[in-house]
Amino acid sequence: MPVVAVIGAGQLARMMQTEAIEVGQSIRLLAGATDSSAAQVAADVIIGDYTDLEDLRRAVDGADAVTFDHEHVPTEHLRTLISEGVNVQPGPDALVNAQDKLVMRKRLREIGAPVPPFAAIESVEDAEAFFDAVDGAVCLKARRGGYDGHGVWFPKDRGEVGALVAKLLEAGTPLMAEKKVTLVRELSAMVARTPSGEVAPWPVVESVQTDGICTEAVAPAPGLSEQLAQRARQLAVTIAEELGVTGVLAVELFEFEDANGQADIAVNELAMRPHNTGHWTQDGCVTSQFEQHLRAVLDYPLGSVDTTAPVTVMANVLGGDTDPAEPMGRRMAQVWQRFPQAKIHLYGKTHRPGRKIGHVNLSGDDVEQTRIDARAAAHYLVHGRWA
Amino acid sequence: MPVVAVIGAGQLARMMQTEAIEVGQSIRLLAGATDSSAAQVAADVIIGDYTDLEDLRRAVDGADAVTFDHEHVPTEHLRTLISEGVNVQPGPDALVNAQDKLVMRKRLREIGAPVPPFAAIESVEDAEAFFDAVDGAVCLKARRGGYDGHGVWFPKDRGEVGALVAKLLEAGTPLMAEKKVTLVRELSAMVARTPSGEVAPWPVVESVQTDGICTEAVAPAPGLSEQLAQRARQLAVTIAEELGVTGVLAVELFEFEDANGQADIAVNELAMRPHNTGHWTQDGCVTSQFEQHLRAVLDYPLGSVDTTAPVTVMANVLGGDTDPAEPMGRRMAQVWQRFPQAKIHLYGKTHRPGRKIGHVNLSGDDVEQTRIDARAAAHYLVHGRWA
Ligand SMILES: Nc1ncnc2c1ncn2[C@@H]1O[C@H](COP(=O)(O)OP(=O)(O)OP(=O)(O)O)[C@@H](O)[C@H]1O
Numbered sequence: 220m221p222v223v224a225v226i227g228a229g230q231l232a233r234m235m236q237t238e239a240i241e242v243g244q245s246i247r248l249l250a251g252a253t254d255s256s257a258a259q260v261a262a263d264v265i266i267g268d269y270t271d272l273e274d275l276r277r278a279v280d281g282a283d284a285v286t287f288d289h290e291h292v293p294t295e296h297l298r299t300l301i302s303e304g305v306n307v308q309p310g311p312d313a314l315v316n317a318q319d320k321l322v323m324r325k326r327l328r329e330i331g332a333p334v335p336p337f338a339a340i341e342s343v344e345d346a347e348a349f350f351d352a353v354d355g356a357v358c359l360k361a362r363r364g365g366y367d368g369h370g371v372w373f374p375k376d377r378g379e380v381g382a383l384v385a386k387l388l389e390a391g392t393p394l395m396a397e398k399k400v401t402l403v404r405e406l407s408a409m410v411a412r413t414p415s416g417e418v419a420p421w422p423v424v425e426s427v428q429t430d431g432i433c434t435e436a437v438a439p440a441p442g443l444s445e446q447l448a449q450r451a452r453q454l455a456v457t458i459a460e461e462l463g464v465t466g467v468l469a470v471e472l473f474e475f476e477d478a479n480g481q482a483d484i485a486v487n488e489l490a491m492r493p494h495n496t497g498h499w500t501q502d503g504c505v506t507s508q509f510e511q512h513l514r515a516v517l518d519y520p521l522g523s524v525d526t527t528a529p530v531t532v533m534a535n536v537l538g539g540d541t542d543p544a545e546p547m548g549r550r551m552a553q554v555w556q557r558f559p560q561a562k563i564h565l566y567g568k569t570h571r572p573g574r575k576i577g578h579v580n581l582s583g584d585d586v587e588q589t590r591i592d593a594r595a596a597a598h599y600l601v602h603g604r605w606a
Numbered sequence: 607m608p609v610v611a612v613i614g615a616g617q618l619a620r621m622m623q624t625e626a627i628e629v630g631q632s633i634r635l636l637a638g639a640t641d642s643s644a645a646q647v648a649a650d651v652i653i654g655d656y657t658d659l660e661d662l663r664r665a666v667d668g669a670d671a672v673t674f675d676h677e678h679v680p681t682e683h684l685r686t687l688i689s690e691g692v693n694v695q696p697g698p699d700a701l702v703n704a705q706d707k708l709v710m711r712k713r714l715r716e717i718g719a720p721v722p723p724f725a726a727i728e729s730v731e732d733a734e735a736f737f738d739a740v741d742g743a744v745c746l747k748a749r750r751g752g753y754d755g756h757g758v759w760f761p762k763d764r765g766e767v768g769a770l771v772a773k774l775l776e777a778g779t780p781l782m783a784e785k786k787v788t789l790v791r792e793l794s795a796m797v798a799r800t801p802s803g804e805v806a807p808w809p810v811v812e813s814v815q816t817d818g819i820c821t822e823a824v825a826p827a828p829g830l831s832e833q834l835a836q837r838a839r840q841l842a843v844t845i846a847e848e849l850g851v852t853g854v855l856a857v858e859l860f861e862f863e864d865a866n867g868q869a870d871i872a873v874n875e876l877a878m879r880p881h882n883t884g885h886w887t888q889d890g891c892v893t894s895q896f897e898q899h900l901r902a903v904l905d906y907p908l909g910s911v912d913t914t915a916p917v918t919v920m921a922n923v924l925g926g927d928t929d930p931a932e933p934m935g936r937r938m939a940q941v942w943q944r945f946p947q948a949k950i951h952l953y954g955k956t957h958r959p960g961r962k963i964g965h966v967n968l969s970g971d972d973v974e975q976t977r978i979d980a981r982a983a984a985h986y987l988v989h990g991r992w993a
């Protein structure tokens with residue numbers, strides 16, 4: 220049976236591992252530490268550094284495909300591996316669009332995908348000019364390395380823009396600016412694509428961000444017109460095809476009102492791997508994003524993306540300010556007592572404020588009730604008390 | 607988080623492992639060999655012999671609960687472990703009923719559960735007397751150690767009964783006899799029970815046995831009257847309660863016509879662990895039998911047993927006479943190509959004729975079509991060609 224080498228050993232690799240076991244595949248992990256989320260539960264683990272070519276070589280040796288649980292492997296190493304005959308999925312030409320927010324936006328503009336107005340920022344003057352152009356509605360972003368809202372700023376006036384940009388450029392942070400959009404809400408359109416070109420888009424979900432961190436996803440997105448949903452799915456497919464993405468692609472979207480008050484969408488971010496907004500597929504869909512990712516990178520036919528319930532809500536379990544005295548096992552028991560249908564997923568991570576340590580999936584018939592219940596379940600797991 | 611020690615490392619332990627990972631639990635395995643189905647994919651494996659008390663002690667050290675993927679651990683060892691403070695679920699008093707077919711039937715008769723007429727067989731005379739009592743409709747069974755129809759015989763006449771019994775007794779095989787029932791079909795009623803006494807019965811399934819091996823399960827059992835389904839579920843609950851079973855209990859049932867031509871049921875066999883006829887729950891039910899078993903033995907509240915599809919069919923993948931030239935990975939691709947909704951589960955086992963190496967779960971709306979498709983998928987995985 221094929222071996223898939225996964226670079227990175229966080230919760231995404233961990234959840235790939237469970238799916239790999241079920242379909243009889245093998246996963247080899249390149250992990251930074253033996254106690255990382257996926258390394259705890261995997262049988263075939265290489266400890267090493269994903270920025271080190273020799274460590275990468277050890278991890279991918281003999282693997283049928285190499286894939287990732289994050290986008291931070293240096294492009295030049297991936298090119299070297301490919302020149303040595305390694306099957307890297309997705310490849311570096313696709314991945315660069317998930318690594319660099321400016322490169323991505325330029326590429327999306329080229330292929331006609333909707334993005335908010337943006338500009339490269341290489342000086343305070345660039346930033347001030349963009350500030351004027353968008354009437355002060357500026358969102359400043361580090362081009363690389365941002366996550367969970369780190370690396371995103373909303374300066375309030377021209378003076379703050381100048382000071383912030385001066386400071387960041389001095390610190391060596393490559394920057395871009397984007398027009399601040401008046402959001403109706405955020406959506407996520409996910410799709411899997413194989414090297415042979417098969418594509419399978421999932422239903423579009425609503426994603427709720429709190430302080431830049433995804434806290435909730437509702438599938439399918441409530442109240443989204445079939446027309447806009449269809450456009451979002453098609454957009455994800457087009458991006459996957461045009462950028463040559465293989466495996467799972469998440470297209471994070473802004474929903475906003477256009478000048479005529481009509482709902483419209485624009486792309487915010489791409490992730491080329493399973494994504495937080497796809498966790499619901501584990502319990503709400505015939506094929507989960509983790510199984511689909513493995514199938515896609517191995518160029519197997521893709522699985523059905525039919526839903527198994529009218530609505531599925533995913534609520535993240537983020538470490539609270541303090542870790543409750545009640546052990547997690549007892550907290551789970553409380554949640555299961557109240558919600559026998561709650562599917563709890565935990566990542567084997569220790570508590571740290573704001574850290575993603577797990578999620579709850581809950582399926583139901585009624586969107587609002589399911590949201591309320593999923594939030595309540597996640598809240599209990601975080602705080603050890605009901606909201 | 608709690609650690610569950612699982613004695614045995616076959617496919618049942620393997621599938622417990624994937625569920626354990628998802629809920630953030632840890633599993634420790636006592637495996638006979640590093641390449642056994644579950645040991646291949648687990649991080650915490652003790653190699654040892656489940657009949658050796660010292661090996662058992664090593665495996666259960668520090669575990670919050672101890673459970674099994676088979677029923678063959680010697681009762682005296684379990685009693686010793688319990689006297690040393692180990693939390694064994696299910697306990698030896700329950701387990702003996704899954705170890706010895708005669709003990710089980712006596713116990714079931716005591717609690718008023720329906721079983722076909724039976725007798726202890728300690729001599730050829732016992733067997734001949736039973737033969738006469740049931741008008742020659744005899745099924746002879748080894749009391750212990752049978753599986754997949756090994757240890758079950760249907761002697762055709764009085765002479766064959768005598769010769770077979772003489773031979774088996776001489777070989778030291780403890781025997782019992784049971785009236786051969788004219789089956790309408792076989793059913794399976796599964797339930798989970800916690801040490802605190804919570805019970806959750808699954809929908810009753812139809813199970814198809816071919817040459818004594820389970821080859822197919824259809825959930826819920828097609829055409830079963832709600833009244834009989836209710837009786838079967840209640841029977842499973844009663845047996846679990848009366849025998850003090852914890853974890854998952856499978857009650858294998860005969861469906862037959864009574865003297866008035868009415869459908870009736872009797873118990874054939876008990877298994878106190880996840881069971882082949884419960885594999886469908888992985889993809890057709892909110893809570894799989896593997897997650898439920900772990901929750902039950904840890905005395906957590908049980909999960910919802912709601913189905914996620916009108917019908918789910920499980921078809922076993924049993925090694926064929928020869929292993930096809932086409933590698934399993936390519937066979938899976940063929941199956942997925944034709945059935946994007948097929949959920950393939952493989953156990954990491956090498957080919958051997960008749961060996962259980964995996965199963966396919968398929969959900970659908972139409973019982974007959976889903977059966978045909980699930981069989982076709984399993985057939986391809988076995989033979990590398992369509993039926
Ligand atoms: N142009 C914009 N207009 C309005 N809000 C924005 C804009 N860009 C980002 N945001 C807000 O900031 C949040 C974080 O931004 P972004 O997704 O770019 O950051 P990130 O750190 O890459 O996050 P993630 O880890 O979710 O990919 C978004 O979810 C959105 O709520």
Ligand SMILES: Nc1ncnc2c1ncn2[C@@H]1O[C@H](COP(=O)(O)OP(=O)(O)OP(=O)(O)O)[C@@H](O)[C@H]1O
Pocket residue numbers: 722745747752753754755756757758784785786787788789792815818819820858874875
């Ligand atoms: N009394 C009986 N009357 C008719 N058929 C029987 C009877 N007992 C057993 N059988 C048939 O033989 C098969 C195997 O019997 P049994 O389940 O007792 O064996 P086993 O080896 O313990 O199987 P398993 O591994 O499924 O528990 C049954 O599934 C059934 O088809």
